[in-house]
Amino acid sequence: MSLFVDAGLKPALARAMVFPPATSVPNAPPTPADALVELRDVSVGYGDRLVLENVNLSVPRGKVLALIGTSGGGKTTVLRLLGRQLRPVNGQVLFDGQDLAPLNLDQLYAVRRRMGLLFQFGALFTDLSVFENVAFPLREHTRLPEAMIRDLVLMKLNAVGLRGSSALMPSEVSGGMARRVALARAIALDPDVVLYDEPFAGLDPISLGIAARLIRDLNDALGLTSIVVSHDLHETFGIADQVAMIANGRIVAQGTPAELRASTDPLVMQFVGAHPDGPVHFHQPAVPVAQDFGLAIVEKEAA
Amino acid sequence: MQASRFDVWVGMFVLIGGAALLFLALKAGNLLSLNFDQTFQVTAKFDNIGGLKAGAAVKSAGVVIGRVESINFDDKSFQAKVLLKLQTNTAFPKDSSAKILTAGLLGEQYIGLEAGADEKNLVAGDVIHRTQSAIVLENLIGQFLFNRAADAGAPAEAEAKP
Amino acid sequence: MMLVARLGQAVRLSLTDLGSAARLFVSLMGRLPRSLMRFGLVRDQVYYLGNRSLSIIGVSGLFVGFVLCLQGYYTLQRYGSAEAVGLLVALSLVRELGPVVTALLFAGRAGTSLTAEIGLMKAGEQLAAMEMMAVDPLTRVLAPRFWGGLIAMPLLAAVFSAVGIIGGWVVAVPLIGIDAGSFWSQMQGGVDVWADVGNGVVKSFVFGITVTFVALFQGYTCKPTPEGVSQATTRTVVVSSLAVLGLDFMLTALMFSI
Numbered sequence: 002m003s004l005f006v007d008a009g010l011k012p013a014l015a016r017a018m019v020f021p022p023a024t025s026v027p028n029a030p031p032t033p034a035d036a037l038v039e040l041r042d043v044s045v046g047y048g049d050r051l052v053l054e055n056v057n058l059s060v061p062r063g064k065v066l067a068l069i070g071t072s073g074g075g076k077t078t079v080l081r082l083l084g085r086q087l088r089p090v091n092g093q094v095l096f097d098g099q100d101l102a103p104l105n106l107d108q109l110y111a112v113r114r115r116m117g118l119l120f121q122f123g124a125l126f127t128d129l130s131v132f133e134n135v136a137f138p139l140r141e142h143t144r145l146p147e148a149m150i151r152d153l154v155l156m157k158l159n160a161v162g163l164r165g166s167s168a169l170m171p172s173e174v175s176g177g178m179a180r181r182v183a184l185a186r187a188i189a190l191d192p193d194v195v196l197y198d199e200p201f202a203g204l205d206p207i208s209l210g211i212a213a214r215l216i217r218d219l220n221d222a223l224g225l226t227s228i229v230v231s232h233d234l235h236e237t238f239g240i241a242d243q244v245a246m247i248a249n250g251r252i253v254a255q256g257t258p259a260e261l262r263a264s265t266d267p268l269v270m271q272f273v274g275a276h277p278d279g280p281v282h283f284h285q286p287a288v289p290v291a292q293d294f295g296l297a298i299v300e301k302e303a304a
Numbered sequence: 305m306q307a308s309r310f311d312v313w314v315g316m317f318v319l320i321g322g323a324a325l326l327f328l329a330l331k332a333g334n335l336l337s338l339n340f341d342q343t344f345q346v347t348a349k350f351d352n353i354g355g356l357k358a359g360a361a362v363k364s365a366g367v368v369i370g371r372v373e374s375i376n377f378d379d380k381s382f383q384a385k386v387l388l389k390l391q392t393n394t395a396f397p398k399d400s401s402a403k404i405l406t407a408g409l410l411g412e413q414y415i416g417l418e419a420g421a422d423e424k425n426l427v428a429g430d431v432i433h434r435t436q437s438a439i440v441l442e443n444l445i446g447q448f449l450f451n452r453a454a455d456a457g458a459p460a461e462a463e464a465k466p
Numbered sequence: 467m468m469l470v471a472r473l474g475q476a477v478r479l480s481l482t483d484l485g486s487a488a489r490l491f492v493s494l495m496g497r498l499p500r501s502l503m504r505f506g507l508v509r510d511q512v513y514y515l516g517n518r519s520l521s522i523i524g525v526s527g528l529f530v531g532f533v534l535c536l537q538g539y540y541t542l543q544r545y546g547s548a549e550a551v552g553l554l555v556a557l558s559l560v561r562e563l564g565p566v567v568t569a570l571l572f573a574g575r576a577g578t579s580l581t582a583e584i585g586l587m588k589a590g591e592q593l594a595a596m597e598m599m600a601v602d603p604l605t606r607v608l609a610p611r612f613w614g615g616l617i618a619m620p621l622l623a624a625v626f627s628a629v630g631i632i633g634g635w636v637v638a639v640p641l642i643g644i645d646a647g648s649f650w651s652q653m654q655g656g657v658d659v660w661a662d663v664g665n666g667v668v669k670s671f672v673f674g675i676t677v678t679f680v681a682l683f684q685g686y687t688c689k690p691t692p693e694g695v696s697q698a699t700t701r702t703v704v705v706s707s708l709a710v711l712g713l714d715f716m717l718t719a720l721m722f723s724i
Contacts, residue, residue: 084598110600124595127587141601186599310513317517321621324628325667328560329659331631331650 037062037194037226038083043092045078046250052078054250055092060194060243065220065227067241067258069234069272071281074247076230080196083228084118085109097193114142117187117195121202123179125171131158131182132167138189157185161215177208184215194226195219201233209233213240234273238262246272248281343370343389344428348402348415353384354438356404356413362388364417369394372415388415390426397422401434413438487683493604494612494679501609511614515576515678519622522575523568527559527626530567531633534558539642548642552649553656555634556627560657560666564627566714569673572619573706577681580611581702584685585695593686608682615681619674620667627666665721672717673710680706 036059046052053075060066068076081087082094085101094101096112104112125134135154139145145153158164161181171179180200187195200212217240220227231237238244238258246254246261246269254261254269262273271279287293353375362370370390378385390396399420406413420434502508538554584607587593593603631653638644657663681702688698 086594086597106602110602113598113600116598118595118598120591120595122591124591126592126595127590138599138601141599141606310510310517313517314509314513317512317520317618318621320520321516321624324621324624325663327628328624328631328663328666331654 035061035063037097038228039093039095040079040082041093041095043082043089043094045082045087045089051090051250053082053089053247056247056250056252058245058252058255060226060228062226063220063224064242065217065229065240067237067244068228068230068247069232069237069244070247071272072232075250076247077198079247080118080198080228080230083194083196084113084116114138114190115193117190117192119180119183119187119195119197119200121199122176123171123183125179125183125186127171129171130167131163131169131171131174134171134182135167135186135189138186142190153189154185157189158182160188160219161185162211177204177211180204180208180212181215184212184219188219188223188225191223192225194228197227197229197231199231200229201231201236209236212236216240234275248272342392344392344426345373346388346390346426346428346430346432348386348388348432348435349378349381349383350386350402350404350435350437351383352437352440353386354404354413354440356386356415356438360412361414362390362417363414364394364396364419369417386415388432390417395425396420398424398426398430399434400426400432401436402432403436404438406439486687487679490683490686491679494608494682497602497605497609498612501605502613504606504610507606507610508613508617511610512617515572515580515611515614516618516621519572519575519618520625522571523622523626524629526567526571527564527629528633530563530626531555531559531630532637534563534630535634535637535642539638539644548644549648550652550656551638551644552631552634552653555638556631556653556657557662559627559630559634560662562666562714562718564623564630565666565669565673566710568619568623568626568670569677569710570707572615572622572674573677573681573703573710576615576618577677577702577706578699580615580678580681581685581688581699582695584608584611584682585688585690585698588686588688589690589692589695591690608686611682612678615678616671616674619677620670623666623670623673665717668721669714669717672713676709676713677706680709 038058038060040056040058043056043058044051044054046054056075056079058079068079070076078087082089083096083101085094085104088102096115099112101109101112125131126137129137132154135157136150139150139153143150155164155167158167161184163178163181163185166174166178166182171182174182184195184200197216200216201209204212213236216227216229219225229237229241238261241258244254244256244258244261245252248268254264254266256264261269264270264273268280270276271281277283290296356372356375358372358374360372361368362372370388373387373389375387376385377383388402396417397420399422401418401420403416403418404413405416426432534555535551538551538558539548542548542551542554584593587607593607596603596606635646635649638649639646684698684702684705688694
């Protein structure tokens with residue numbers, strides 16, 4: 002456990018050096034005191050197709066929220082909304098009580114500096130070494146001296162177990178290691194919330210275990226709030242405090258992992274139990290079998 | 305800004321590019337022949353300047369001693385008024401003559417200056433009075449035809465007067 | 467009927483493309499001063515775009531100079547003006563071939579590498595990651611590359627012309643036997659620094675802006691898939707080549723009337 006604790010300077014001290022104080026938008030209805038991120042009646046989509054419809058979600062501070070659901074159901078869309086990479090058609094996306102929609106670019110960047118986003122395959126900068134990748138946010142947003150940047154970077158890499166690989170290039174590390182480097186980069190500025198987009202996809206069992214442990218321990222050690230989008234129920238349920246399931250553009254279930262496991266909702270049961278057929282059909286819509294194969298329908302005679 | 309191992313190479317690249325530009329300007333172009341000597345201005349009036357352009361050379365004995373500064377039309381005498389800039393280290397007598405000549409057979413036109421015999425020299429603001437206009441091809445041909453006609457007419461007259 | 471509909475759609479797509487290109491250009495211009503302060507990035511790009519293109523530009527320039535001299539001599543000696551071949555080579559290179567051929571080669575070599583690099587960064591979500599880290603990709607990635615191209619192109623065009631003239635000299639004086647003195651003096655008598663060399667420099671600046679911007683735009687707006695990147699690189703070469711040739715005509719016409 003102690004391996005993962007020394008992950009950086011005291012977060013408050015680092016934040017004071019780096020960020021201006023956040024300003025709230027006047028006239029915003031009060032957020033529940035413990036929700037860092039909130040979606041209120043959010044609908045988002047392209048044209049007529051709504052990916053999310055009237056979604057209400059609040060992410061409590063300091064907790065790990067898991068977002069699960071069918072592919073294309075809208076989980077990654079939630080992450081994009083939080084970073085304002087997408088804008089909602091309806092509703093509000095609030096970060097620390099602040100609506101993201103009216104922010105100008107500078108204010109938006111100030112908000113984004115308080116977030117870390119871990120992309121599905123890491124999205125490391127391929128022309129920079131591991132060290133330079135983690136140092137990137139520090140170099141861009143702070144004027145810390147070189148020696149201090151070096152120390153910070155090595156501390157972050159140490160937290161994810163890659164301090165010895167700092168000189169390697171992204172092409173020279175494995176997928177799991179690349180994701181760990183991306184995690185180190187995401188926490189380089191000691192953000193308030195870290196968003197994980199499919200952090201367990203395509204990892205071997207050891208790396209899976211490492212990734213899950215890192216998410217949980219960093220969350221607790223740094224006082225972060227984490228949102229994990231994942232398909233891997235076993236690992237995710239093991240580390241999450243809250244789980245929300247998104248299907249067909251809505252939240253169909255929300256609660257602790259134990260509550261979801263015990264749910265009687267057919268869709269949740271199919272998902273949690275990994276049943277091939279249920280509310281999500283096995284067969285895609287098609288013409289009747291007989292029509293495709295040119296068979297005549299044979300009536301079974303009662304025996 | 306961090307020092308990079310590219311610094312030297314980029315510096316060399318910029319140097320090579322600059323050297324190439326310099327080469328083009330000096331060796332291939334006429335930068336060195338631009339003279340920044342002192343000049344003084346005189347005027348000359350011509351009936352016809354032909355194809356003379358501003359910036360054309362003013363030569364004497366084939367050596368460039370000045371440039372044509374500008375060409376204007378004088379609507380009092382209906383002549384072309386040409387402003388010449390001559391180098392101060394050349395001194396021409398006041399009665400020098402200016403002719404419009406052609407370099408080569410069909411080349412650019414320039415002004416040829418021939419020295420006169422006056423004791424006093426040209427100073428700034430003087431006017432060159434003895435000028436010869438450019439040769440216009442049509443006038444030349446017309447004159448030639450007229451001469452031919454005149455020559456043909458004279459023996460015919462001589463024959464007609466027994 | 468379908469043909470007309472398709473034509474209309476093609477025109478509308480081109481107009482949309484042109485509009486988004488114009489918008490990107492304006493945004494990029496706005497970020498140029500700030501990006502110049504990160505001179506290290508610009509310097510690195512001048513290396514990648516300029517230094518790395520030196521060999522192809524130099525060798526091409528040399529061969530173009532050789533050929534110009536040979537072809538020019540072949541025609542000029544019919545009129546007894548073989549000594550003017552230096553003037554011919556110099557004027558052709560400095561006014562026309564230097565900027566244009568360099569721009570075409572630059573589009574092929576540096577333009578495609580720019581497009582591919584940015585397209586792959588987009589496909590690998592690196593640009594999105596940068597945005598989420600509150601770093602503007604236009605300032606950090608595109609603007610330094612724009613400066614790099616803008617600085618490198620005129621220098622490369624000058625190198626091309628200079629090497630070409632030297633190549634012309636090599637063929638004319640030692641090989642053909644034209645008098646070296648007349649070779650240079652005819653050239654110096656006929657090439658004006660401001661009118662000819664200056665025009666060429668102006669042209670190469672304009673071409674540098676064009677080629678670099680087309681490459682950046684294609685990379686920035688390509689589809690983030692392998693096919694998308696390959697289409698974008700092809701389009702870079704085609705569009706920038708056509709743009710260079712079209713602009714060349716307009717600039718030449720403009721310069722003749724000035």
